[in-house]
Amino acid sequence: MTLPPCYTPSDEDDARVSDHGTGPSRRQFVLGSAAAAAGAFVAPMLTGAAPPSMAATKSPPVNATKVTLNVNGHLHSLEIDPRTTLLDALREHLDLTGTKKGCDQGACGACTVLIDGRRYNSCLTLAVMHGGQRITTIEGIAANGQLHPLQAAFIRNDGFQCGYCTPGQICSGVALLKEGHTTSDDEIREWMSGNICRCGAYAGIVAAIREAKNGGGNAAV
Numbered sequence: 001m002t003l004p005p006c007y008t009p010s011d012e013d014d015a016r017v018s019d020h021g022t023g024p025s026r027r028q029f030v031l032g033s034a035a036a037a038a039g040a041f042v043a044p045m046l047t048g049a050a051p052p053s054m055a056a057t058k059s060p061p062v063n064a065t066k067v068t069l070n071v072n073g074h075l076h077s078l079e080i081d082p083r084t085t086l087l088d089a090l091r092e093h094l095d096l097t098g099t100k101k102g103c104d105q106g107a108c109g110a111c112t113v114l115i116d117g118r119r120y121n122s123c124l125t126l127a128v129m130h131g132g133q134r135i136t137t138i139e140g141i142a143a144n145g146q147l148h149p150l151q152a153a154f155i156r157n158d159g160f161q162c163g164y165c166t167p168g169q170i171c172s173g174v175a176l177l178k179e180g181h182t183t184s185d186d187e188i189r190e191w192m193s194g195n196i197c198r199c200g201a202y203a204g205i206v207a208a209i210r211e212a213k214n215g216g217g218n219a220a221v
Contacts, residue, residue, distance in 0.1 A: 067131045071096065072140030082128050086120070087111045089127035090137060098138040098167045102196075109195030112168035113137050119175045121194075138167035141174060149215055150174055153208035161199035169195050173209050182213045 061081035069076045071094060078093055087104075090096045090113070099122060102110030106124040113122045114136040141148045150173050153159070160166040172195045176182065181191040188206050197205065 065128050067128045069094075069127065069130060069135060070133065071135045072137060078127070080127060082126065084127050085123050086113070086125050086127045086130060086135070087122035090122065096137050096139055100164055100167055102165070102168075107196070108165070108168075109172060110165045110168045112171045112195060114171055114175055117175065117178060119172050119194075136171070138171060141170060148174065150177065150208060150212040153211040153215070154205070157204045157207040157211060159201055159204040159208040160197075161201050165195060165197050165199075169197065169205055173205070173212070176209065177213055182209060185210065 061079075063082060064079045065082040066077065066079050069078065069089065071090070076094055078089060080089060080093060084093075087099060087101060090099050091101065099113055100110040101123065102108035104111075104123050106121040109121065111122045112119055114120070115130055115133050117134075117136075141151060147155075148170070150170055154166065154170060159169070169192070172192060176188070176191050179191070181187050185206050188209050189202070192205065192209070
């Protein structure tokens with residue numbers, strides 16, 4: 001008898017195959033596989049042994065270089081591949097994922113951080129080049145539990161939509177306020193042109209920077 005392609009054998013069919021065949025039924029095979037997989041997952045929990053983490057099984061880089069990074073006022077000693085970008089050091093080694101990886105080519109500004117108060121695309125500079133310098137990421141912009149004036153202005157002026165570019169926009173805007181390139185909206189747009197907002201929240205971004213400037217938004221970071 002020809003069966004339709006959507007036919008699913010019943011328990012009786014499985015039993016008949018098992019009775020007349022030499023191996024287990026399909027149902028028995030599926031149940032046995034599921035039990036084996038569950039046992040492999042649950043066994044370490046019952047014995048108290050944790051599965052090896054990725055960090056524990058990863059060998060150090062062949063030509064590892066030691067560097068101490070001062071990030072948001074905290075010193076971090078790292079042993080990393082000398083080719084590691086500052087962006088990857090922040091995200092992958094220090095778990096500071098507020099700094100975003102956008103184009104990874106220095107064209108979008110999502111990875112902007114402050115180094116000694118200046119704007120840098122962290123995807124274009126190596127971590128080992130910045131030992132001893134003061135690095136500020138979006139996680140270090142707020143102080144003592146209070147938002148930076150520019151962060152508060154971004155919220156009030158809807159300076160973001162999806163928020164992916166916002167950390168870089170705010171870091172760049174904080175430096176812009178320090179640089180004094182805020183005499184007009186056109187000047188703000190020109191000096192913020194390295195930070196792209198794919199959602200098109202540019203009007204809100206300009207308004208936020210203008211408000212922070214008028215409200216004393218050049219607070220120290």
